[in-house]
Structure formats: C-alpha cells, structure tokens
Amino acid sequence: MNLNLTDVTLGAPMALAHLNASTAPRAFAFRVLAALVLAALCAFALSSCGHEPEIATPPVDYGQEQQNNTEKNTGAQDNADDATAADDEASEQDDTSAEHDASDGAAAQATHEGPFVVRILNAGGADGLAGAAQETLTGAGIAGDNYQISTDSYLAAVLPSTIVYVTGEGDDAAAVRAEADKVAAALGGEVRTFNAAEVAEGTTMDGLDILVLVGANAI
Known part of the structure; x- marks a missing residue:
C-alpha cells in the first residue's frame, strides 16, 4: 500500500480537529456540573453560618x-x-x-406529823453523857413542843463515837433525816440508817424517829 506524505500531513490536523470536536461537549458538561456542585456547597456553607440555635420556649403555664x-x-x-x-x-x-x-x-x-420522837442512850462509858447530850441539843434549839426526848443507858460495849440512827422509811423519811442531821451536827456524830446487827440485842427503833447512841467522844 502506498502512503502519500501529503495525505499524512493533511490527515493529521483533520483527525485532531475531529477529536477536539467530539470531546468539547463532554468538557463543557463537566465544567457546568462542577460549577453547580461548587454553588451548592457555597449555599450550604452560607446557610450553616447564618443559622441561629433553636431556643426552647417554656410552656405558657411554666411560671x-x-x-x-x-x-x-x-x-x-x-x-x-x-x-x-x-x-x-x-x-x-x-x-x-x-x-x-x-x-x-x-x-x-418533808412533812412530819407531831413531834419528833428522840431517844438518847449513853454508850460512852461515863455517867451523865445522855443528859449532857440532851442539854446540848436544847442549846442548839432542838427542844420544845416539836420534840419528845428521853434518855437512858446503853447496856453494851462502849462506842468510840456518837451515832444517830434513822429508819430511812416512811413518807416523812426526808424530814426525819433532815432533823437527824441537825442532831448529829450538834453532838459531833454521824447519821446512819438503823441496822439491828450493829447494835446490842433488843435495841430497836419501834416508836422512834431518831435513836442517839452517845459515844466516848462526848466525854
């Protein structure tokens, strides 16, 4: 097959022109599509930037x-x-x-009916201690119609100190104890609740409010 150089020379530009003619519509379409996409993106960006956050509206009766x-x-x-x-x-x-x-x-x-019944026994080993104790009480104001005082001897061992006994019983126990404290203070003794084991056999507090055993400290 004989190929003419002139044909080749003339055919190349024609082929290129034909190729350009066939690809031109595609390039134009691609450019248009790209422009549309870019415009959509710009519109979305502008819409996002200008959007204000939604504010919740409280109901009418909220307040x-x-x-x-x-x-x-x-x-x-x-x-x-x-x-x-x-x-x-x-x-x-x-x-x-x-x-x-x-x-x-x-x-x-603190209520006590009638006079306080007091018995004083000499337990100090010397004569006259019970009578002397009664005189001491009189000098301290423990005498008169509010008291019924008797004296006697204590037929037991000599006690070193004076003891003033109370029963610690009855509704008037507080009043009797208060009076016994006065007696003990006047005679220099101590107040105790009566205990039969501490005294001579037969010594009781029947009918008595206060029992005084005058000890040797009174001599």
Whole structure:
C-alpha cells in the first residue's frame, strides 16, 4: 500500500480537529456540573453560618407552676417550723410540770406529823453523857413542843463515837433525816440508817424517829 506524505500531513490536523470536536461537549458538561456542585456547597456553607440555635420556649403555664411549687415548699417549711415550735413548747411544759411534781413530792416527804420522837442512850462509858447530850441539843434549839426526848443507858460495849440512827422509811423519811442531821451536827456524830446487827440485842427503833447512841467522844 502506498502512503502519500501529503495525505499524512493533511490527515493529521483533520483527525485532531475531529477529536477536539467530539470531546468539547463532554468538557463543557463537566465544567457546568462542577460549577453547580461548587454553588451548592457555597449555599450550604452560607446557610450553616447564618443559622441561629433553636431556643426552647417554656410552656405558657411554666411560671405559674414554678410559683405553685415555691408556695408549696414555703407552706411545708412553715408547717415544719410550727410543729417544731409546738414540740419545744410541749417539752418546756413537761419540764415545768416535772419540776413542780418534784417540788411537791419533796414537800410531801418533808412533812412530819407531831413531834419528833428522840431517844438518847449513853454508850460512852461515863455517867451523865445522855443528859449532857440532851442539854446540848436544847442549846442548839432542838427542844420544845416539836420534840419528845428521853434518855437512858446503853447496856453494851462502849462506842468510840456518837451515832444517830434513822429508819430511812416512811413518807416523812426526808424530814426525819433532815432533823437527824441537825442532831448529829450538834453532838459531833454521824447519821446512819438503823441496822439491828450493829447494835446490842433488843435495841430497836419501834416508836422512834431518831435513836442517839452517845459515844466516848462526848466525854
């Protein structure tokens, strides 16, 4: 096959022109598509930048509900305060009543009907100690219609110190003990609750309020 150089030379530009003619519509379409995509992206970016965050709108009765809750809480606190004040007042009344009851009880215990019956026994090993003890009590104001005092000898071993016995029983025990303290202070003795094992056989406190055993310290 014979190929003419002139044909080749003339055919190349024609082929290139044909190729350019066939690819031109595709390139144009691609450019248009790219432009549309770019425009869409720009529009989305602008829309995102200008968008304000959505603000939740409270319901219409939100303020009233808050006010009602506040009033309920305030009312509950007021009720609690009133209950606490009532409890405190009741506690104070109970304490006052208890103090009054205690005072009334002490007054009842301090009541003694009739004269105090006192017996003085000489247990000091010397004559006349019981009579001397009675005179000492008279000098201390322990005498008169409020007292019924008798003296005698104690037929047992000599006691080193004076002992003043009380039974520690009865509704008037507090009053008797208070009087026994006065007797012991005047005679220089000590007050004890009567115990039959501490005294001579046959020594009792029957019919007595106070029993005094004058010891050797009175000599």
